[in-house]
Amino acid sequence: MNPSDLFQAQTRRQMIGLGARGLGALGAASLLNPSILQAATSQSNNEFSGTLPGPHFKPTAKKIIYLFLSGGPSHIDMYDYHPKMREIHGTELPDSIRNGQRITGMTSGQKSFPCVAPMFEFSRHGQNGSWFSEIIPNIASIADDMTLVKSVHTEAINHDPAITAINTGSQQPGKPSMGAWLDWGMGSPNQNLPGYVVMISKGRGQSQALYDRLWGSGFLPSKHQGVKFRSAGDPVLYLSNPDGISRDMRRNMLDGIAKINLDKKMDCGDLEIDARIAQYEMAYRMQTSVPELVDLKDEPKHVLEMYGKDAMKKGSFAHNCLIARRLSERGVPFVQLFHRGWDQHGSLPSKIRQQCEDVDQPAAALVKDLKQRGLLKDTVVICGGEFGRTIYSQGKLTKDNHGRDHHGRCFSMWMAGGGFKAGFEYGKTDDYAYNILENPVHVNDLNATVLHALGIDHERFTYKYMGLDQRLTGVEHPKVVPELLA
DSSP: OOHHHHHHHHHHHHHHHHHHHHHHHHHHHHHHOTHHHHHHHHHHSTTOOSSSSSOSSOOSOSEEEEEEEETOOOSTTTTOOOTTHHHHTTSBOOHHHHTTOOOOTTTTTOSOOBBOOOSSOEEEETTTTEEEETTOHHHHTTGGGEEEEEEEEOSOOSHHHHHHHHHHSSSSTTSOOHHHHHHHHHOOSOTTSOSEEEEEEEOSSOOOOOOGGGGOOTTSOGGGSOEEEOSSSSSSTTOSOOTTOOHHHHHHHHHHHHHHHHHHHHHHOOTHHHHHHHHHHHHHHHHHHHHHHHOGGGSOHHHHHHHOTTTTSTTSHHHHHHHHHHHHHTTOSEEEEEEEOOOOSTTHHHHHHHHHHHHHHHHHHHHHHHHHTTOGGGEEEEEEOSOEEEEEEESOOOSSOOEEEEEOSSEEEEEESTTBOSSEEEOEEOTTSOSEEEOOEEHHHHHHHHHHHTTOOTTTOEEEETTEEEETTOSSOOOOOGGGBO
């Protein structure tokens, strides 16, 4: 670099540094004392306190509770029933149905693909007469409150790419999760709790690994990543002060750290420093808000019984559902529950019943509880996994072995509340529950529709990164499915 270039670089750096001082001071002041900007924000943002100035159009929902069944629950054994399946049991899957579909390495060497009928009885429920398996009787009881979509599909056929795709819009790691996008765009009306909370429970089946990037912020500022609540010890890591440290000492310490961080930001202009300050402040506020949140002593006995025998068992799906309701009640916009154990292949006949025992009553109770409190009208409950399961048996079909492999070409999910139609079924598959015949819904179409319910136009909901206008729903022509919305 010649002397003139160096002089110009120094001049620009000094100019940026001077300009950042006023903005940086204002930003830090608003983080340390949110009430400074609260009045202006509430007037101009129409309850959006994030980056968006307000909704693109009138929303029907303000909050989401996402029940993610990690591992690929079998749509064939839970929702997508066809009476003809009883007739085709044991017969070879026709080439015209499989149609050269790419399959996983676990069944790529099979020479035979015998069809396996559902191993449980089905009956119709709700005014719409949708089919539900006997292993989810409680979910069947809320049929008139949900939209059941039987035509969701994804290109991914293995767990990690599929879970990454449905949560971030791309099979490639590194993109922000849906909750991070919404926290960045919408913010949260509750300044004492995170805008995005994650809870994980483990079922009795084979579990796939879950990585923090599934609720990460990707290229968005790190303060928008999901905050994971734990089942043992402090609900959030380092929530309690160390021995010998009082709350006043903690406050003084954070004020000192904030000043150091602000000085550093004035020197380098790194916006991630704002995220660091915000995270320290949120941790401080959570010291009082989180213990009150997770203390269930004020929950009536009949509510605990509604969620089931595990409602008071920390780390269980039932307990997490109840905490999710309490978070939503306090205005937290995005709560995501991951329930592991749905990676059932040869173990499916025994394990899927156990998994459904874990989730059936709590999931239905959550919807009923929100409804009776008047919260379901602006809260969307989403339930489903990353893909479904095949009609053909993985391995040789015998009396004791009829596992199912991964299937992304079609699977089922349901949504309740927040402007989604009640008592509605959408999409149709063939008699093998293998291909979609009517109304396909790509995973990014589903995400676009959820954003629409929140008043967000997914095509305008973008973040400039690496020279591109990045968005949650990707670039392969995703679309809102208006038929799903009331």
